[in-house]
Amino acid sequence: MNQIDSSIRASAPGTLMLLGEHAVLHGSRALVLAVDKRIRVELTPLDEPQLEIESALGQYRAPIDQRHADATFSFILAAFEHCYTAFAVEAGISPGTGVRLQVESDFSHLVGLGSSAAVTVATLAVLNRWLGQSPNSDQLFEQARAVMLRVQGRGSGADLAAAIEGGMVAYHQSGERQKLAPLPSIGLYYCGYKLKTPLVLERVAEAAEQLPLLYQHLYQLMAECAEQACEAAGQGDWTLLGRLMNYYQGLMDALGVNDAKLSQMIYQLRGDSLVQGAKISGSGLGDCVISLGQPQAVELPDRIPVQVASLGLRLD
Amino acid sequence: MNQIDSSIRASAPGTLMLLGEHAVLHGSRALVLAVDKRIRVELTPLDEPQLEIESALGQYRAPIDQRHADATFSFILAAFEHCYTAFAVEAGISPGTGVRLQVESDFSHLVGLGSSAAVTVATLAVLNRWLGQSPNSDQLFEQARAVMLRVQGRGSGADLAAAIEGGMVAYHQSGERQKLAPLPSIGLYYCGYKLKTPLVLERVAEAAEQLPLLYQHLYQLMAECAEQACEAAGQGDWTLLGRLMNYYQGLMDALGVNDAKLSQMIYQLRGDSLVQGAKISGSGLGDCVISLGQPQAVELPDRIPVQVASLGLRLD
Numbered sequence: 082m083n084q085i086d087s088s089i090r091a092s093a094p095g096t097l098m099l100l101g102e103h104a105v106l107h108g109s110r111a112l113v114l115a116v117d118k119r120i121r122v123e124l125t126p127l128d129e130p131q132l133e134i135e136s137a138l139g140q141y142r143a144p145i146d147q148r149h150a151d152a153t154f155s156f157i158l159a160a161f162e163h164c165y166t167a168f169a170v171e172a173g174i175s176p177g178t179g180v181r182l183q184v185e186s187d188f189s190h191l192v193g194l195g196s197s198a199a200v201t202v203a204t205l206a207v208l209n210r211w212l213g214q215s216p217n218s219d220q221l222f223e224q225a226r227a228v229m230l231r232v233q234g235r236g237s238g239a240d241l242a243a244a245i246e247g248g249m250v251a252y253h254q255s256g257e258r259q260k261l262a263p264l265p266s267i268g269l270y271y272c273g274y275k276l277k278t279p280l281v282l283e284r285v286a287e288a289a290e291q292l293p294l295l296y297q298h299l300y301q302l303m304a305e306c307a308e309q310a311c312e313a314a315g316q317g318d319w320t321l322l323g324r325l326m327n328y329y330q331g332l333m334d335a336l337g338v339n340d341a342k343l344s345q346m347i348y349q350l351r352g353d354s355l356v357q358g359a360k361i362s363g364s365g366l367g368d369c370v371i372s373l374g375q376p377q378a379v380e381l382p383d384r385i386p387v388q389v390a391s392l393g394l395r396l397d
Numbered sequence: 398m399n400q401i402d403s404s405i406r407a408s409a410p411g412t413l414m415l416l417g418e419h420a421v422l423h424g425s426r427a428l429v430l431a432v433d434k435r436i437r438v439e440l441t442p443l444d445e446p447q448l449e450i451e452s453a454l455g456q457y458r459a460p461i462d463q464r465h466a467d468a469t470f471s472f473i474l475a476a477f478e479h480c481y482t483a484f485a486v487e488a489g490i491s492p493g494t495g496v497r498l499q500v501e502s503d504f505s506h507l508v509g510l511g512s513s514a515a516v517t518v519a520t521l522a523v524l525n526r527w528l529g530q531s532p533n534s535d536q537l538f539e540q541a542r543a544v545m546l547r548v549q550g551r552g553s554g555a556d557l558a559a560a561i562e563g564g565m566v567a568y569h570q571s572g573e574r575q576k577l578a579p580l581p582s583i584g585l586y587y588c589g590y591k592l593k594t595p596l597v598l599e600r601v602a603e604a605a606e607q608l609p610l611l612y613q614h615l616y617q618l619m620a621e622c623a624e625q626a627c628e629a630a631g632q633g634d635w636t637l638l639g640r641l642m643n644y645y646q647g648l649m650d651a652l653g654v655n656d657a658k659l660s661q662m663i664y665q666l667r668g669d670s671l672v673q674g675a676k677i678s679g680s681g682l683g684d685c686v687i688s689l690g691q692p693q694a695v696e697l698p699d700r701i702p703v704q705v706a707s708l709g710l711r712l713d
Contacts, residue, residue, distance in 0.1 A: 291637070295622055295644060302614050309611065321607070328611060331651025335644045341664035348657035 090397040091206035092121040094390060095187070095194035096243040097269065097362050099314075099371060100329050101252075101307040103285065103336060105237040109304035110253045110311050113243040114267070117390035118187035120199040124207035127179040132161060136184035145179045156197045157182060159228045160204040168212035180211065192271050192385055193368040197232075198240035201225050206396045218245050221394070222256060233279065247393025251311040263317045264389040268350065268372040269362065271383040272342050281338060281364040288337045296336075303332050323357025323373045330360035338365025346370045346381060353379040406713040407522035408437040410706060411503070411510035412559040413585065413678050415630075415687060416638075416645050417568075417623040419601065419652060421553040425620035426569045426627050429559040430583070433706035434503035436515040440523035443495040448477065452500035461495045472513050473498060475544045476520040484528035496527065508587050508701055509684040513548075514556035517541050522712045534561050537710070538572060549595065563709025567627040579633045580705040584666065584688040585678065587699040588658050597654060597680040604653045612652075619648050639673025639689045646676035654681025662686045662697060669695040 094115035101111025127133070134141035134154050141154050145165075151158060161182075165174075182204065190196040205224050209216055216224065225241040242258040243250045251259045289296035306329050313321040330347060333339055343361055350359035353376035362371035369385065410431035417427025443449070450457035450470050457470050461481075467474060477498075481490075498520065506512040521540050525532055532540065541557040558574040559566045567575045605612035622645050629637040646663060649655055659677055666675035669692035678687035685701065 288640070291640065292625070292644065295618070295625065295641075298618050298621060302611070302618055305614060306611055309608070324604070324607065325611075327653070328608065328651045331647050331649070331653075331655070333647070334650050335647025337643070337647075339647070341661065341668070344660045344664060345657065348660060352657070 088123055088125040089207045089210045090121065090123045091203045091210075091395065092119045093199040093202040093206070093244040093394045094119050094247055094392060095196065095199055095387070096240040097194055097369065097371065097387075098239065099249070099265075099267075099362065100310045100326055100360070101239070101303070102361070102364055103333070103338070104300050104303035104307055105239055105252070105254055106235070106282075107300040107304070108254070109300070109307045110251050111237065111239045111307060112310055112314055113239040113250050113252050114265075114389045115243040115247040115250075115391075115393055116194065116387040118194060118387055120184065120186045120196060120203055122200065122203040122207050123183045124211050125181045125183070126211065127181055128177070129179055130177055131179035131181075133179070133181040134184070135181065137186065138190070155232045156201045156228060157184070157204050159231045160201055160208060163224060163228050163231070164205065164208040164212055164214070168209075168214055172212040172214075174212065182207070188385075191275065193275065193363045194385070194387070195240035195244060197229070198225070198244045201228050202241060202244040202394050206394055210396060219256070221245060226256070235279075235282070243393070245394045248391040249314060249389060251314070261311075261315045264391065265314070265319060265322070265373055266375055267387070267389060268356070268375045269385040269387050270346055270350075270370050270381045271385055272346060272367055272370065273383065275367040278364040281366050284366070285336060285338065299332060299335055303329065306332065319357045319373055326358030326360045326373055327351070333361055333365055340366060343367075343370055349379050349381060350376055353377060404439055404441045405523045405526045406437065406439045407519045407526075407711065408435045409515040409518040409522070409560040409710045410435050410563055410708060411512065411515055411703070412556040413510060413685065413687065413703075414555065415565070415581075415583075415678070416626045416642055416676070417555070417619070418677075418680055419649070419654070420616050420619035420623055421555055421568070421570055422551070422598075423616040423620070424570070425616070425623045426567050427553065427555045427623060428626055428630055429555040429566050429568050430581075430705045431559040431563040431566075431707075431709055432510065432703040434510060434703055436500065436502045436512060436519055438516065438519040438523050439499045440527050441497045441499070442527065443497055444493070445495055446493055447495035447497075449495070449497040450500070451497065453502065454506070471548045472517045472544060473500070473520050475547045476517055476524060479540060479544050479547070480521065480524040480528055480530070484525075484530055488528040488530075490528065498523070504701075507591065509591065509679045510701070510703070511556035511560060513545070514541070514560045517544050518557060518560040518710050522710055526712060535572070537561060542572070551595075551598070559709070561710045564707045565630060565705060567630070577627075577631045580707065581630070581635060581638070581689055582691050583703070583705060584672070584691045585701040585703050586662055586666075586686050586697045587701055588662060588683055588686065589699060591683040594680040597682050600682070601652060601654065615648060615651055619645065622648065635673045635689055642674030642676045642689055643667070649677055649681055652681075656682060659683075659686055665695050665697060666692055669693060
């Protein structure tokens with residue numbers, strides 16, 4: 082079959098925040114990690130002018146020139162919009178053809194492993210190849226950021242950077258990113274619920290309005306901590322990085338994004354001798370906590386079995 | 398009996414920290430409260446050259462000119478030392494006479510209600526009267542601070558200020574203190590264990606050595622928060638004061654003086670609709686948590702039944 086021969090495959094890793102969430106939106110650097118759970122996207126050219134999307138979350142099918150919105154596939158559709166509009170004519174794509182995008186994921190989109198970032202990056206990669214483009218990683222990052230902003234209006238882009246680069250990345254929202262080695266060993270635990278990041282940001286913004294100076298200075302302190310954490314991470318000084326994680330967690334608590342359950346999990350993890358530090362991963366008020374070092378003696382439910390992995394975006 | 402006729406009685410309130418602990422040692426203001434549980438000291442002149450101390454904690458008896466150290470009564474003995482050395486000759490105290498000091502307390506010295514401060518202030522008050530001195534509150538505060546420094550080497554003096562003034566006091570370790578109204582309603586809960594303040598300070602100092610700049614800036618932020626809290630407290634804006642307490646608690650967590658149990662109690666208290674804010678009271682790593690507002694729906698064990706009370710040192 083010609084179509085199978087010409088299919089294009091890409092995959093990108095899930096990502097998670099080690100340190101710097103919230104402050105990264107205010108100009109700080111952040112440490113973000115790519116993990117060994119991935120999202121794969123396969124593009125198959127079709128002989129009919131259709132856009133089809135298939136994943137475990139559902140199906141989408143529309144005439145390629147009459148695409149409709151679909152919340153389930155908002156990132157894929159925005160990525161398609163971005164690339165197809167820009168490059169289809171230039172690539173000489175015949176009006177009578179289309180594509181099928183098949184998505185497979187190693188992890189649920191319900192836990193905070195950056196599924197939107199991974200699927201966006203992998204989708205952009207296969208679309209660029211199909212449309213004859215060979216963007217470098219900076220260009221791909223800018224495409225991905227445009228897609229993210231189109232869908233959700235804001236975001237640091239840190240998860241996009243790690244999905245592209247893999248491993249551990251020191252990221253600034255200017256787009257500047259530095260891949261660091263060695264990679265840390267981590268534990269990741271889901272707390273059982275999750276408030277969507279935009280809602281968390283809204284609550285923080287409300288609190289910040291009431292204490293503007295205290296929040297401004299808090300972000301400055303988070304930025305200082307994140308800067309020291311990037312240095313410690315680059316040197317593989319896990320003891321220092323763990324201390325900085327604990328410190329940052331206190332600042333997250335002051336920010337108002339900690340809660341009883343997250344706090345309980347974090348203190349349990351810190352009680353393990355193999356854990357150098359523990360904190361919320363991500364915007365808070367739910368989702369995951371991350372430990373630097375894998376606990377040995379402490380058993381927490383809902384462990385998400387991930388490890389930091391060096392492999393970023395891969396285009397087959 | 399002549400001796401009973403000439404006895405002198407004073408009492409001082411227990412105290413607790415509402416906000417500003419740790420930072421007050423670095424030049425910040427603090428909010429400290431006097432409560433309705435008191436320590437009473439009665440001085441009875443004796444016809445023999447003895448110093449006697451009696452309390453629920455034990456007894457002490459020594460020739461007045463051959464006093465020995467006793468850890469149980471270190472603050473009382475230092476207060477005696479301070480006053481007797483300074484004023485006995487001037488007061489014309491006969492070499493053949495002595496005193497008995499009887500101490501009664503409404504609360505255990507094991508919970509963080511500032512028993513040392515209360516007993517120091519009340520003891521100094523009766524000794525001054527016996528020795529013909531009439532110090533004003535500034536002078537008494539300086540005497541009390543000298544006693545405290547003699548016994549434990551350091552301390553902010555905030556609890557001494559509240560034990561003298563009563564009510565809610567905005568305190569600076571320069572000795573500057575401002576009595577505020579109205580008085581807040583509070584809940585106080587003991588966590589079941591307590592690390593002595595000097596040991597807590599030692600641990601914080603160790604952590605600060607490793608992250609000097611982050612700790613310096615953390616203290617600055619605590620000071621800013623405390624300053625806003627003093628203003629909110631003076632205006633009786635409990636909603637704002639509660640928010641500032643929660644914020645300060647996050648900074649205490651970053652400082653490294655929070656733990657699993659304290660955190661759990663604090664988040665339980667914050668879950669009550671009548672609680673405006675909740676945090677550690679005192680140096681942390683044990684002891685008490687304090688809520689602004691008395692919880693209605695949440696039941697925590699080990700409630701210490703205290704209320705803020707306006708009455709400070711009282712000399713009968």
